[in-house]
Amino acid sequence: AATDDTADIPTYKVAMEPTFPPFDTINEETQELDGFDYDLMNTIAEDQGFKLEWVNMGFDGLIPALQAGNIDIIASGMNASEERREKVDFSTTYYDSGLVLAVKAGNTAIKSIDDLTADMKAGGQIGTTGADLATELYETGKIKEAKIYNGLDVAVMDLLNGTIDVLINDLPVTKAYMDAKPGTIEIVGDVLNAESYGYAVKKGNTELLEKINTGMQNMIDNGTFDEIYAKWFE
Ligand code: GLN
Structure with missing residues (x-):
């Protein structure tokens, strides 16, 4: 110092x-x-x-x-x-804290991690545990693509414009993005891990x-x- x-x-x-x-x-x-x-x-x-x-x-x-x-x-x-x-x-x-999945409001296809399918795209922030899980889902053939973002602001924009089907991110932070734009994002399923x-x-x-x-x-x-x-x- x-x-x-x-x-x-x-x-x-x-x-x-x-x-x-x-x-x-x-x-x-x-x-x-x-x-x-x-x-x-x-x-x-x-x-x-x-x-x-x-x-x-x-x-x-x-x-x-x-x-x-x-x-x-x-x-x-x-x-x-x-x-x-x-x-x-x-x-x-x-x-x-812990990771949760979030979808665009009104998406009824994804209610939990078990609903992800091989035509779907998941997003996460680079270097985070959310990105690790998205990558793991891709590598095990459960989704079509893991899209890794530099910033969560852009990841949330892409969730809302349909570029990704699901965002994997920490619960309190996804909640904060939800609260900033009420009615646009929904958290689905259980908290996936403990951080x-x-x-x-x-x-x-x-x-x-x-x-x-x-x-x-x-x-x-x-x-x-x-x-x-x-x-x-x-
Ligand atoms: N929980 C995540 C991690 O520690 C996210 C951290 C963050 O984006 N600030 O990997």
């Missing part, structure tokens, strides 16, 4: 992919990064006496950037999976990880976590 030479306060680079509301988004008025992750990470930084420089990045670029030392923290609704834990270290997890989001640091960066975990616990203990949660989810 670079050092603020006037005050000797460390500055860390923190990255998110901002088409993942309400966790990671762009504020329409300020055009700055925003969301639950943005507010939570900023209050952790304030509590722990460090500064943040926010970076907007493709989801598939986040872990490579952390490993290369180009960024210090990933705060981007990232499932702290076993597979990713081999590459990076995760903070205490702060949100339990827990954590903030990631470079493997072995225990000093920064401890700051994040301590700050997170302080936010939980003093009620700030609940306040930020209410701002974005209620």
Whole structure:
């Protein structure tokens, strides 16, 4: 991390992919990064006496950037999976999530994952567990194509214009897109897996990880976590 030479306060680079509301988004008025992750990470930084420089990045670029030392923290609704834990270290997890299928409202053909057929196309965001599942469905011959998107905003547009039949994405985020355009998207079937989001640091960066975990616990203990949660989810 670079050092603020006037005050000797460390500055860390923190990255998110901002088409993942309400966790990671762009504020329409300020055009700055925003969301639950943005507010939570900023209050952790304030509590722990460090500064943040926010970076907007493709989801598939986040872990490579952390490993290369180009960024210090990933705060981007990232499932702290076993597979990713081999590459990076995760903070205490702060949100339990899972994948769901979504269809265009009025599509009665798909009520669950079992209804997918070999003429259908599924979409997911690059580098995510949703894209992994779409790819697996394609490779096992259950669908015709897995369409992998850089941003979920475009994936949702393609769901609505019929380019894809189904979107595979995290429940709270698909809900946020639904709420933004009521009556256009429907979630179908069960939650398909269990995911827990954590903030990631470079493997072995225990000093920064401890700051994040301590700050997170302080936010939980003093009620700030609940306040930020209410701002974005209620
Ligand atoms: N749950 C997904 C993952 O961690 C999606 C993350 C995202 O798009 N921000 O792979």
